Amino acid sequence: MAEVILKNIKKVYPHSEKKRRRGEQEKKTNLKVTDEGVLAVQDFNLTIADREFIVLVGPSGCGKSTTLRMIAGLEEISGGDLLIDGKRVNDIAPKDRDIAMVFQSYALYPHMTVYENMAFSLKLRKIDPQEIDRKVREAAEILDITQYLDRRPKALSGGQRQRVAIGRAIVRNPKVFLMDEPLSNLDAKLRNQMRAEIIKLRQRIDTTFVYVTHDQTEAMTLGDRIVIMKDGVIQQVGTPQEVFDHPANLFVAGFIGMPRMNLFDASLVLENGRYAVKLGELYVELSEDKQKRLAAKNVAPQEITLGVRPEHISLAGNAAGAVRGTVDVSEMMGSAIHLHANVGGSDVIIIVQTANLSDEEKAGFAMGKEIAFTFSGSIAHVFDRESGKNLEF
Amino acid sequence: MKKQASGLIWTIILSVVSALYLYPIIMVLLNSLKKESAITTAGAFTAPTAETFAGLENYVSALTSQGFGKSLFYSLFITISSVALILLCCSMCAWYISRVNNLLSRMMYLLCAFSMVVPFQMVMFTLSQTADRFRLFFIRFNNPYTICFIYLGFGAGLAVFMFTGFMRSVPIEIEEAAMIDGCSPLQTYFRVVFPILRPTMISVGILETMWVWNDYLLPTLVLDIKKYRTIPMLIQYFRGSYGTVEMGAMMASIMLTVIPVVIIYILGQKHIIKGVLAGAVKG
Ligand SMILES: Nc1ncnc2c1ncn2[C@@H]1O[C@H](COP(=O)(O)OP(=O)(O)OP(=O)(O)O)[C@@H](O)[C@H]1O
Ligand SMILES: [Mg+2]
Numbered sequence: 209m210a211e212v213i214l215k216n217i218k219k220v221y222p223h224s225e226k227k228r229r230r231g232e233q234e235k236k237t238n239l240k241v242t243d244e245g246v247l248a249v250q251d252f253n254l255t256i257a258d259r260e261f262i263v264l265v266g267p268s269g270c271g272k273s274t275t276l277r278m279i280a281g282l283e284e285i286s287g288g289d290l291l292i293d294g295k296r297v298n299d300i301a302p303k304d305r306d307i308a309m310v311f312q313s314y315a316l317y318p319h320m321t322v323y324e325n326m327a328f329s330l331k332l333r334k335i336d337p338q339e340i341d342r343k344v345r346e347a348a349e350i351l352d353i354t355q356y357l358d359r360r361p362k363a364l365s366g367g368q369r370q371r372v373a374i375g376r377a378i379v380r381n382p383k384v385f386l387m388d389e390p391l392s393n394l395d396a397k398l399r400n401q402m403r404a405e406i407i408k409l410r411q412r413i414d415t416t417f418v419y420v421t422h423d424q425t426e427a428m429t430l431g432d433r434i435v436i437m438k439d440g441v442i443q444q445v446g447t448p449q450e451v452f453d454h455p456a457n458l459f460v461a462g463f464i465g466m467p468r469m470n471l472f473d474a475s476l477v478l479e480n481g482r483y484a485v486k487l488g489e490l491y492v493e494l495s496e497d498k499q500k501r502l503a504a505k506n507v508a509p510q511e512i513t514l515g516v517r518p519e520h521i522s523l524a525g526n527a528a529g530a531v532r533g534t535v536d537v538s539e540m541m542g543s544a545i546h547l548h549a550n551v552g553g554s555d556v557i558i559i560v561q562t563a564n565l566s567d568e569e570k571a572g573f574a575m576g577k578e579i580a581f582t583f584s585g586s587i588a589h590v591f592d593r594e595s596g597k598n599l600e601f
Numbered sequence: 602m603k604k605q606a607s608g609l610i611w612t613i614i615l616s617v618v619s620a621l622y623l624y625p626i627i628m629v630l631l632n633s634l635k636k637e638s639a640i641t642t643a644g645a646f647t648a649p650t651a652e653t654f655a656g657l658e659n660y661v662s663a664l665t666s667q668g669f670g671k672s673l674f675y676s677l678f679i680t681i682s683s684v685a686l687i688l689l690c691c692s693m694c695a696w697y698i699s700r701v702n703n704l705l706s707r708m709m710y711l712l713c714a715f716s717m718v719v720p721f722q723m724v725m726f727t728l729s730q731t732a733d734r735f736r737l738f739f740i741r742f743n744n745p746y747t748i749c750f751i752y753l754g755f756g757a758g759l760a761v762f763m764f765t766g767f768m769r770s771v772p773i774e775i776e777e778a779a780m781i782d783g784c785s786p787l788q789t790y791f792r793v794v795f796p797i798l799r800p801t802m803i804s805v806g807i808l809e810t811m812w813v814w815n816d817y818l819l820p821t822l823v824l825d826i827k828k829y830r831t832i833p834m835l836i837q838y839f840r841g842s843y844g845t846v847e848m849g850a851m852m853a854s855i856m857l858t859v860i861p862v863v864i865i866y867i868l869g870q871k872h873i874i875k876g877v878l879a880g881a882v883k884g
Contacts, residue, residue: 282777303783315774319796328792329782376782 210258210293210306210383210416212279217252218287219274219440220245238439239269248274249440252288261410261417263431265424266463271440272420276388279418280309293383308377309386312393314369316361316376322348323357326376347375350412351405367398374406378413387419391426403429424464428452436460454589458596461515461589467546467557469589470521474514476507476590476599483507485514485588488552490531495586501600502590512599515589518546518557521581530580538573547573549581626859633659633852659853666850672835675745679820679831680813683752687760687809690753692798695764696790700773710765716758721818729822745829748820752813760805767801768794800872807869811862832858 222245240247249271256262264272277283279290281302290298297305308329316325323344330340348354351371361369370390377385390406391399403426410417410430421427427434428448436443436451436459444456455461461469474487483502484493494502524530533551547558558581562570573579590599634654663669694713698706732742732751742751771794779793795802817833824831830838836854 280777280781282780302777302781303785307781309778309781311774311778313772313774315772315778317775317779317793317797319799328779332783332788376778380782 211291212256212384212416212418213291214252214254214256214275214279214288215291216288217249217275217278217285217290218247219249219271219278219283220286221248240440247440249278252442254435254442254445256416256418259414259416261419261430261432262435263427263433264418264420264435264437265422265427266437266443268422270437272422272437273388274440275437276309276386276418276420279384280307280386281305306383307386308380308382308384310370310373310377310388310390312389314361314373314393316369316372318361321358321360322353322364322372322375325361325372326379329376329380343379344375347379350378350409351375366394367402370394370402374409378409381413382415384416384418385413387417389421390419392421392423406430424466428464434464436463438463454598454600455515456598456601458513458515458591461591461598465517467518467559469515469517470556472514472516472551472554472556473593474512476509476512478509484585485512485590487514488531489529490582491529492583492585492588494588494590495584498585498588498590498600505599507599511593513591513593513596515591516583516587518559520587521556521558521583523558523560524580524582527578527580530582532578532580535573535575535577535579537575540570545570545573547579549579629852629855633849633856635659635849659849660857662847663850663854663857666847666854668830668835669854672830672832675829676814676832679745679748679752680810682746683749683756683813684806684809686749686753687756688802688806691757691760691805692764692795692802693790694757695761695768696794698761698765699768700776710761713758713761716755717762721755725818725822728819732823743823743825745820745824745831748823751819751823755819756809756812760809763805764798764801767798771797803869803872807865807872810865814862815858 220242240250252275254262264275266272274283278285281297281300285298289296292305292307317328320328326344326347327340330343344357345354348357351374353368353371353375356364356368356372361372364372370393373390391402394402407430419426419430421430431448433445433447434451435445438459444451444460446454451460451464455464455469458471461471472487474485477484477486481503482493483499484491531551533549533556535547536550536555537548539546539548542562544562545560547560549556549558558579560573591597592599634656636654636658694709698710728751735742740747742748775797776789776793779789784792815833816831817837820829820831821834821837824834826834826838832854836851836858
């Protein structure tokens with residue numbers, strides 16, 4: 209239980225000697241490269257409240273693990289301040305930070321039984337053996353691994369190992385609980401099950417969590433707040449609902465939501481003091497709160513990139529004043545149909561709920577069929593065409 | 602059919618080769634059971650007959666001969682201290698080499714690999730001179746109690762090489778977990794790394810034990826022959842009470858030295874092969 213504050217945290221990986229000698233630069237990713245080295249994380253500012261569940265999410269190589277490892281003390285912090293419970297811990301050893309970590313590869317001690325694995329940290333802290341026994345058994349009970357306490361990790365399945373790894377962390381009762389992609393080695397079914405268990409666990413052990421994943425479903429379902437990162441830079445911090453409803457830029461818009469948000473080249477117009485978007489013949493006035501935000505920033509009418517999520521598009525009966533396209537592929541998903549439509553040469557995905565459709569209508573979306581669609585002004589996202597920033601912010 | 606035929610040929614070839622390896626040992630075994638007078642060049646390969654069979658007489662005289670107990674003690678002491686020192690120091694060194702990536706660690710690794718290539722004969726004379734004269738804080742290295750440091754030097758190459766090969770296949774997260782769980786670096790080593798290295802410890806331990814126990818040249822060069830004799834040295838200088846070489850007792854003591862090594866090897870065979878492979882594949 210503790211507040212964690214990251215102030216201007218920065219991580220620089222120095223150039224490897226060989227490359228420096230050859231004057232070469234690493235070009236694998238879009239990470240910023242300076243004279244010192246590769247900037248894996250930069251300008252990381254975040255205040256994690258006590259008992260908050262924070263999820264760091266982003267594509268591979270964006271610096272999530274690096275950030276987490278800096279909090280854990282496994283990676284040196286190149287710049288900035290890290291505060292746990294108000295105390296600066298930049299130069300404090302991992303063991304004295306009162307944190308626990310669950311690794312992607314579980315990292316159990318292979319020569320110890322499950323019981324010994326879980327008791328290890330308590331033994332090192334010279335806690336009374338009876339107390340250790342009580343804590344280990346309690347944690348084993350919570351995680352339902354009591355019957356495996358005498359086994360070695362080798363004799364456990366992936367899911368069971370993961371539980372042991374979590375158990376090893378919770379017996380400590382740490383101030384901060386760090387998890388680096390703990391579910392990514394599990395198969396899809398087990399992953400869903402463990403995700404639900406982490407939610408339950410969270411209610412029982414009520415501490416500060418920092419959780420790293422590249423899976424947006426995990427991020428959305430687990431996090432109180434989500435931190436979306438790209439190339440070592442925070443793109444947006446917000447609740448799952450916030451980042452879904454108000455993506456700060458095109459990257460976040462594309463990263464959160466499945467299938468991806470549709471993007472159109474459109475224009476933002478200002479008529480009689482009211483903002484609207486114009487896409488071909490379609491003219492949609494934006495909702496009140498969007499009007500206010502745009503007006504407050506005094507945004508000028510301009511060419512924009514318009515974003516609309518597939519589930520927010522509705523089919524229009526008549527084609528007048530709507531966007532027209534032809535169906536390329538129609539995927540029946542059961543409760544919904546995913547239409548891939550060709551609109552002026554680009555691919556647009558539309559989700560049509562099947563609940564209120566007749567069988568005839570359901571079968572009607574054959575390839576080549578002409579369709580027309582609209583959307584409302586409350587879910588149209590307007591992005592600057594150059595920078596990709598959401599114009600509302 | 603073809604496969605069977607080639608299999609047969611290989612079996613024959615390898616049988617002949619192993620017979621070549623075995624025949625000196627068999628010869629020693631046969632002669633160790635003969636009476637002293639029956640051990641002749643001409644009859645080296647004949648099995649003991651009713652008249653020449655000596656029973657365990659030679660073994661008894663070897664075991665009771667003067668200096669055997671002392672030599673056994675020196676051999677045991679040198680072997681145990683050297684192997685223990687090699688295991689401890691080389692596993693620590695390999696841990697450093699595999700976890701720290703800087704110039705020093707790379708140089709150390711290359712140096713160890715290089716030391717395996719240099720034949721002992723190349724350095725033995727300088728070594729014996731150095732061992733005679735060198736002293737470190739009044740500690741000299743020409744006696745059985747400190748000779749383990751010399752063995753450490755010569756054994757380090759192989760040991761570090763094998764330990765590093767295995768260590769590199771161990772995920773570093775385990776050590777990081779230990780650090781978070783509250784281990785100091787020394788605790789991480791002794792409570793986590795050391796037990797994980799156990800299989801390699803066993804194979805390195807067996808290889809080094811066989812080498813040190815059987816080694817003749819190094820102790821001969823370094824130790825004062827008049828004062829200290831390990832078992833291989835004792836055999837060489839086996840003499841009867843009248844200055845003649847007692848062949849029977851000598852053969853018997855050779856057998857006595859070989860037996861422990863054979864037992865250790867048979868017990869640890871599985872580990873040796875595993876350990877050598879781990880080093881080879883992943884190193
Ligand atoms: N030792 C290093 N030297 C140089 N660059 C490094 C080093 N370690 C990591 N990086 C770089 O830092 C960036 C961030 O790495 P990090 O492991 O934090 O990514 P991640 O977000 O956890 O990705 P993933 O989802 O694949 O685990 C990567 O682009 C990586 O190439
Ligand atoms: Mg990672």
